[in-house]
Amino acid sequence: MLNKKSIDDIQVKGKRVLVRCDFNVPLIDGKITDENRLVAALPTIQKLITDGGRVILCSHLGKPKGEPVPELSLAPVAVRLSQLLDKEVVFAADKEVVGEEAKKAVAAMKDGDVVLLENTRYRAEETKNGEAFSKELASLCDIFVNDAFGTAHRAHCSNVGVTQFVETAVVGYLMQKEIDFLGNAVNNPERPFVAILGGAKVSSKISVIENLLDKVDTLIIGGGMAYTFAKAKGGSVGKSLLEEDYCEYARNMIQKAKEKGVNLLLPLDNVIADDFSNDANRQVVKEGEIPEGWEGLDIGPLTVKSFCDAVQDARTVVWNGPMGCFEMPNFAHGTEAVAKALAQTEATTIIGGGDSAAAVNQLGYGDKMTHISTGGGASLEFLEGKELPGVAAANDK
Ligand SMILES: Nc1ncnc2c1ncn2[C@@H]1O[C@H](COP(=O)(O)OP(=O)(O)O)[C@@H](O)[C@H]1O
Numbered sequence: 324m325l326n327k328k329s330i331d332d333i334q335v336k337g338k339r340v341l342v343r344c345d346f347n348v349p350l351i352d353g354k355i356t357d358e359n360r361l362v363a364a365l366p367t368i369q370k371l372i373t374d375g376g377r378v379i380l381c382s383h384l385g386k387p388k389g390e391p392v393p394e395l396s397l398a399p400v401a402v403r404l405s406q407l408l409d410k411e412v413v414f415a416a417d418k419e420v421v422g423e424e425a426k427k428a429v430a431a432m433k434d435g436d437v438v439l440l441e442n443t444r445y446r447a448e449e450t451k452n453g454e455a456f457s458k459e460l461a462s463l464c465d466i467f468v469n470d471a472f473g474t475a476h477r478a479h480c481s482n483v484g485v486t487q488f489v490e491t492a493v494v495g496y497l498m499q500k501e502i503d504f505l506g507n508a509v510n511n512p513e514r515p516f517v518a519i520l521g522g523a524k525v526s527s528k529i530s531v532i533e534n535l536l537d538k539v540d541t542l543i544i545g546g547g548m549a550y551t552f553a554k555a556k557g558g559s560v561g562k563s564l565l566e567e568d569y570c571e572y573a574r575n576m577i578q579k580a581k582e583k584g585v586n587l588l589l590p591l592d593n594v595i596a597d598d599f600s601n602d603a604n605r606q607v608v609k610e611g612e613i614p615e616g617w618e619g620l621d622i623g624p625l626t627v628k629s630f631c632d633a634v635q636d637a638r639t640v641v642w643n644g645p646m647g648c649f650e651m652p653n654f655a656h657g658t659e660a661v662a663k664a665l666a667q668t669e670a671t672t673i674i675g676g677g678d679s680a681a682a683v684n685q686l687g688y689g690d691k692m693t694h695i696s697t698g699g700g701a702s703l704e705f706l707e708g709k710e711l712p713g714v715a716a717a718n719d720k
């Protein structure tokens with residue numbers, strides 16, 4: 324059980340409550356393509372409304388790098404949240420995030436009202452956990468609630484720094500549920516325990532591998548993660564996603580897997596394209612044989628079979644990161660095949676990550692999974708036993 328105070332341990336009536344959510348949702352042309360993270364945040368928000376709190380929501384969206392990037396505004400999230408809550412969510416469209424417009428919106432709040440601040444990463448200090456912005460956020464509230472499990476592995480102003488300047492800092496229901504579920508599922512997992520890694524955030528996730536090798540029976544690596552391994556094995560990867568600096572690490576992990584008797588499965592073949600586009604020319608080539616000017620955008624048929632066979636008899640599967648660029652139909656087959664294979668197993672299946680959850684939901688397998696975590700990197704770091712800064716910063720029970 325999580326040994327942190329939660330919203331059940333505090334009184335919020337008449338209080339300004341700043342709630343850090345993870346509304347980092349996939350957007351295409353300003354449209355939210357998966358609202359798993361919005362829906363997951365509702366229980367906490369509804370509880371605070373019912374208890375008469377003045378609910379000030381904040382989140383990041385994408386990586387605007389300290390600039391007010393219009394395409395990464397949280398405006399569409401405010402509209403959708405109003406619909407989901409069936410209640411007006413006032414959007415403080417303030418490029419300073421906590422500028423005059425935001426302060427005015429908060430000052431006008433009555434008990435049970437909801438305001439959403441603009442993308443916290445419009446401010447450069449956010450990702451640096453700077454004191455000034457942390458203090459600005461804290462100045463808006465009497466109580467801080469962290470319900471952003473998906474961002475809990477980050478130490479930023481809006482989930483860690485802010486707690487230095489607010490006496491009461493507790494966790495919300497989503498944070499509690501994720502930690503309790505993931506903790507139970509992997510502290511003593513039914514075996515065989517299989518982990519599947521993919522996606523595009525290679526550098527921030529590849530370091531998880533070492534710790535997972537101490538926990539799993541099989542580790543499957545696909546998606547953008549795999550090309551660093553192919554290169555490390557001396558293969559050619561063309562212009563595929565690659566973290567050259569991690570090739571040595573990848574070689575060490577291949578060796579470590581052998582020493583630990585972990586079954587490490589890497590792609591045998593890839594669907595490659597001559598352009599990052601659904602209409603690009605494409606072909607299937609063996610692993611490590613990607614010509615210059617081409618890039619791997621999905622796992623190939625031999626790999627699909629290898630990966631799906633490997634999950635057949637699993638009893639616990641954790642999956643973070645799509646197997647390919649599933650947003651493009653011509654490169655969605657690998658992700659779809661793995662999602663279908665998981666849906667057909669008897670295993671405890673845990674899907675982690677914004678895009679992984681989106682892929683599984685869009686492919687229609689969402690309700691077949693045991694748990695769809697709202698955190699990719701966060702669930703991986705939790706699974707490898709790391710303390711999540713966003714959780715550690717909350718008040719102990
Ligand atoms: N081979 C690949 N090349 C480039 N991008 C890829 C590849 N495979 C998957 N991706 C991209 O990975 C992204 C998701 O990665 P990530 O954010 O790590 O997943 P999650 O949000 O589930 O943690 C998707 O947008 C997908 O298009």
Ligand SMILES: O=C(OP(=O)(O)O)[C@H](O)COP(=O)(O)O
Binds near residue numbers: 474697699701
């Ligand atoms: O989407 C997220 O992480 P994930 O892709 O690992 O699930 C979180 O919202 C954190 O976002 P970040 O990786 O831009 O810090």
